[in-house]
Amino acid sequence: MQKLPHYLIRGQLGARLFSTTRLLGAVGKTRIDQQTVKEAPVRSIPGPDLLEKGTVHPEILRKYSSEELQVDDHFKLEPLLDIREMFEARLHYGHKVGTLNDNMKWALYGERLGVCVFDLELTKQYLLRALNFVAHVASRGGIILFVTTNRETMINVEQTATKLGEYAHCRRWQSGTLTNSAELVGTPIRLPDTIIFLSTITSLGDPHPAIKEAAKMAIPTVGVVDSNADPAYLTYLIPANDDTVQSVNYLLRLFNEAIVRGKSLRQKAKNRDF
């Protein structure tokens, strides 16, 4: 067993150890539909060279992760995702080609008469990955923060978060909320373990400041990226429409279900231990 460097251990009362879930959150090429053979996880911490390789190829760290992480869709969220439902919730509508961000071309099915259209087959794949991640975070007792600046969907997001017992920040983001939390809030403070962006663009058209702040604080982020959004610094991307109310409501329902499943698993584990 190797000793973890101190900067990887989250400093607070009852220190939380750096979880391997964050490592698997790095942009990887693991396909969700290829179910891996369930192997017994290895009970040791990988060396620094393996960890470094793992930032590019997270699959090699899989055997060092816990049992729940050996399977891609541990929470069985795949049956919840129906492309027909996504289609009716208008998840495939993008902005016009003139506003297209070059780094979002990979997610588009194409462009029709100037309108970008998302490939929902891809959206489903990425959405499944993001939902499972959120469920895993919830099952570990993680704090989830919902962020959006879209006026129409703001209230729904806040309500969903409150009902789940999680947090939401849909108002003006004070610069340094995460990076300068010691000064703005005080110490010791527990920062969110995941931030879910229902919209990555502020009302002014700029990327949300919380994205870079989360990246600086090594907080994994889940972001719904539209065709005009920049996918940079986000850990889990969901290429989908973020402007329509129906689309956001559909995504909120799914996040709600994922978090509920994660928390119920945690509760079951607690009950079992007693």
Place this chain on the structure above:
Amino acid sequence: MIVRIQGPCRAMMVSSSFRRLCLSRHQANSDPESKNQTDPGSFDDFVDTLKASTATKHQTFAEMFRHSKFAQLGDFDGRMVTGKIVHRVADDLYIDVGLKFNAVCKAPAQDGDDYTVGSRVLLRLHAYELSERFLGSKKDLTLLEADATLVRLCDSRRGSIKATKQLQKIRLRGAGPLFRFPKQQLAKLQQIQ
């Protein structure tokens, strides 16, 4: 919500179902001994087959998109669409046409009160999104709304504005024991809401 399925798509649907029907009928005729096959003779069965074929069949996203109303609309400029008013702020109506963005139109001066939230209106669409490239910028600037002209009201939800205002008054004053409001009227207002 936007336009009815018309033209080649409908013909395609009809022809595939008809072909299936003809095949089954041919099979029934060629094998007179098979009595377990039902005779699809009546027109009602034919109509049912049409409905069943589109709903139950598993479609890929490509197929869904190809047969979507969005694809059938084609060029947005000049298309007549129906929309539903989702929000009203004084004279401004926010209308949901089934696309990404809502269209924002002004309620007319005459009978403007009939344009209540929940009413259906007829619009002439001009643009899917109001985005324009301005001098000096690399990307378009978007207004996050569709461009449409209000034509007429299709189906109004009258009395909703009055009901909303009355309910708001009740909520502001509070439903305490001192406030007396006829129970029947209150129930009626809440039903409309």
